[in-house]
Amino acid sequence: MMEDHIFYDCATAPSPRRARIFIAEKGLDIPTVQVDLRNKEQLGEAYRAINPRCTVPALKLPGGQVLGDNASIARYLEEIRPDPPLMGRDPVEKAVIAEWNAIAESDGLLAMAEIIRNSLPGMKGRALTGPKDYDQIPELAERGKARIGHFFDLLNDRLSKQAYLGGEAFSVADITAYVVIDFAGWVKLVPGENHEALNRWYDAVAARPSAKV
Amino acid sequence: MMEDHIFYDCATAPSPRRARIFIAEKGLDIPTVQVDLRNKEQLGEAYRAINPRCTVPALKLPGGQVLGDNASIARYLEEIRPDPPLMGRDPVEKAVIAEWNAIAESDGLLAMAEIIRNSLPGMKGRALTGPKDYDQIPELAERGKARIGHFFDLLNDRLSKQAYLGGEAFSVADITAYVVIDFAGWVKLVPGENHEALNRWYDAVAARPSAKV
Numbered sequence: 001m002m003e004d005h006i007f008y009d010c011a012t013a014p015s016p017r018r019a020r021i022f023i024a025e026k027g028l029d030i031p032t033v034q035v036d037l038r039n040k041e042q043l044g045e046a047y048r049a050i051n052p053r054c055t056v057p058a059l060k061l062p063g064g065q066v067l068g069d070n071a072s073i074a075r076y077l078e079e080i081r082p083d084p085p086l087m088g089r090d091p092v093e094k095a096v097i098a099e100w101n102a103i104a105e106s107d108g109l110l111a112m113a114e115i116i117r118n119s120l121p122g123m124k125g126r127a128l129t130g131p132k133d134y135d136q137i138p139e140l141a142e143r144g145k146a147r148i149g150h151f152f153d154l155l156n157d158r159l160s161k162q163a164y165l166g167g168e169a170f171s172v173a174d175i176t177a178y179v180v181i182d183f184a185g186w187v188k189l190v191p192g193e194n195h196e197a198l199n200r201w202y203d204a205v206a207a208r209p210s211a212k213v
Numbered sequence: 214m215m216e217d218h219i220f221y222d223c224a225t226a227p228s229p230r231r232a233r234i235f236i237a238e239k240g241l242d243i244p245t246v247q248v249d250l251r252n253k254e255q256l257g258e259a260y261r262a263i264n265p266r267c268t269v270p271a272l273k274l275p276g277g278q279v280l281g282d283n284a285s286i287a288r289y290l291e292e293i294r295p296d297p298p299l300m301g302r303d304p305v306e307k308a309v310i311a312e313w314n315a316i317a318e319s320d321g322l323l324a325m326a327e328i329i330r331n332s333l334p335g336m337k338g339r340a341l342t343g344p345k346d347y348d349q350i351p352e353l354a355e356r357g358k359a360r361i362g363h364f365f366d367l368l369n370d371r372l373s374k375q376a377y378l379g380g381e382a383f384s385v386a387d388i389t390a391y392v393v394i395d396f397a398g399w400v401k402l403v404p405g406e407n408h409e410a411l412n413r414w415y416d417a418v419a420a421r422p423s424a425k426v
């Protein structure tokens with residue numbers, strides 16, 4: 001139990017789920033505060049004082065400093081709790097995992113965010129995360145659907161050659177891609193029967209205890 | 214001289230410039246191949262066989278494996294050449310640098326790419342990098358300009374409190390933000406006189422020998 005840290009979470013949102021799975025894979029237990037995104041608590045004064053970027057996840061450190069995104073939280077936890085490694089064991093593996101995590105973010109998570117934020121009525125004026133409001137652009141939602149289709153193909157191709165995205169070991173890149181696939185299910189975008197390797201990988205990741213958190 | 218590596222570059226483009234500055238800061242000298250983005254060489258068969266994502270920068274390793282983005286190239290070089298550190302020296306500094314590099318990518322580089330790719334006639338059908346074609350969305354270019362304004366404000370606020378984005382040491386986060394600011398100059402978006410801290414930091418980074426590469 002890491003009593004001297006506080007994890008700011010939202011149980012229903014994809015981004016903090018990435019950190020939640022990472023924490024579970026590390027075998028860590030961190031006191032958690034739920035931030036109510038549905039009621040825009042992240043934009044209120046209290047949370048803004050914690051994370052001025054108004055996003056979850058965030059992690060408050062013993063010194064009071066706050067890490068405000070998945071990049072920083074994963075890097076910090078990997079450093080203070082190296083086992084099991086989730087970001088690679090040697091220079092090349094570390095690099096490949098960083099690359100596939102970035103691909104899952106840009107081609108997967110960002111495309112999904114573009115779909116959700118530019119189409120749901122409840123997201124009106126909230127086309128991007130953060131303290132500033134931006135109008136919805138419906139064409140982005142449409143484009144996002146095409147991108148997710150390409151993302152499934154890309155993952156399937158990669159996973160037909162190796163067990164996990166970063167190589168032979170499960171890593172943070174798998175966490176990101178897995179969260180994207182469940183997120184895509186919100187709008188009924190699911191891998192097809194032809195995505196055999198992707199489906200096999202998905203089932204393996206979903207069977208890990210960390211996937212239940 | 215790292216004779217057994219090949220760096221795939223494009224001297225006029227912002228993304229490979231990030232890697233180029235990183236390489237220079239590490240004091241490395243890597244054989245370099247120019248990829249002619251203006252004539253869409255990155256989409257041709259020869260380069261596609263090197264990097265199927267059709268982007269620069271890329272780095273071919275001695276074993277033949279290719280790293281295909283800035284995330285992987287920076288991580289690899291930081292591991293094999295730790296000095297000078299560009300990605301932090303302790304867990305918290307490493308995390309903060311990762312976070313500000315991600316912010317410079319999402320709020321800065323991505324916003325600039327949205328402006329350029331959704332407005333220039335020469336980018337028609339190329340609204341996103343990579344092997345797939347996507348139509349331009351003019352509203353994205355407009356939104357990008359607003360985002361860059363907010364990005365300048367964010368950097369100025371941060372740099373009014375500390376010397377560099379990640380803390381007291383120059384890092385990869387500064388490289389990314391610096392490349393974004395020069396990129397923004399392409400469309401005449403420049404920090405204002407009120408961005409005093411940002412301008413001071415910019416001048417300091419621009420004076421480094423690595424900024425000339």
